[in-house]
Amino acid sequence: MRMIEWKKMRSALGAAIAILASVAALASASDDVTGIGELRIEGQGLKQLILKDEAGRRKTIDQFDSPVTLAEGEYSIQSITLQGGHASSYSQIPGHLRVVADANVPATLKIGAPLRQVVKVERQGPVIVLNYELIGQGGERYRVNRTQDCPGPSFTAYRGDREVGSGKFEFG
Numbered sequence: 001m002r003m004i005e006w007k008k009m010r011s012a013l014g015a016a017i018a019i020l021a022s023v024a025a026l027a028s029a030s031d032d033v034t035g036i037g038e039l040r041i042e043g044q045g046l047k048q049l050i051l052k053d054e055a056g057r058r059k060t061i062d063q064f065d066s067p068v069t070l071a072e073g074e075y076s077i078q079s080i081t082l083q084g085g086h087a088s089s090y091s092q093i094p095g096h097l098r099v100v101a102d103a104n105v106p107a108t109l110k111i112g113a114p115l116r117q118v119v120k121v122e123r124q125g126p127v128i129v130l131n132y133e134l135i136g137q138g139g140e141r142y143r144v145n146r147t148q149d150c151p152g153p154s155f156t157a158y159r160g161d162r163e164v165g166s167g168k169f170e171f172g
Contacts, residue, residue, distance in 0.1 A: 035072040037101025043112030043137060047083045051075040051099060070101040077140075080111055085145030086134060092141040111138040119155075130155065 041049070041064050049061040053073050061068050077097055080088040099107050113136070120131040132153060134142040144153075156166040 035103030037070050037072050037103055038106040039068040039070055039099055039101060040106055040108045041068065042108060042110045045082045045084070045113040045115075046080070046111070048079075048081040049111070050078040050080075052078050067106065070099070070107075072101050072103055075099040075101065077109075077111075080136070080140060080142075082112060082142065086142040087145075088136065088140040088142045092143070094139045097138045097140060109138070111140060112136050115142070 041061070043064075046064045047062065049064075051059045051061070051070075053059070053071070053075050058078065059070065059075070075098065076090070077093050077099070078090050080093070097109075097111070099109055101107055115137075116135045118133045118135060120133075122129050122131070132144070134144060136142060154166070154168040157164050
């Protein structure tokens with residue numbers, strides 16, 4: 001009888017260990033999984049967005065037609081590239097433009113178009129200097145694409161309704 005009791009105990013003990021192992025595996029798996037947040041990107045003309053989380057991991061986004069899923073946490077924007085090649089890097093992106101992914105609340109990021117074109121004119125002695133900035137809806141500044149197939153800047157100056165000058169010039 002002792003042999004039969006030992007076999008029953010051993011079988012019951014094995015089942016209990018298997019159950020405990022399963023419970024422990026589930027508990028540790030749920031500890032390792034962070035929540036998943038949703039990011040909605042509001043903007044047009046976007047080609048690529050690169051985010052960096054607090055641990056330094058990068059997330060590249062190149063599809064903007066549906067919400068993006070991100071592990072919970074805070075992300076800084078490393079770079080934004082628009083269709084047509086205009087780009088914004090970390091130093092040109094305002095510090096307030098960050099993403100906080102939370103499983104309970106979808107995040108929204110407003111970047112890209114509509115864009116504002118800003119020209120600042122200043123006189124430096126006999127020279128008039130025109131400074132051009134391309135600014136996205138989140139306040140990010142874009143470097144203008146200077147490739148061969150991108151037309152160079154041009155301007156037209158008016159006095160009232162009358163054109164007094166115009167021209168094209170090179171960057172620099």
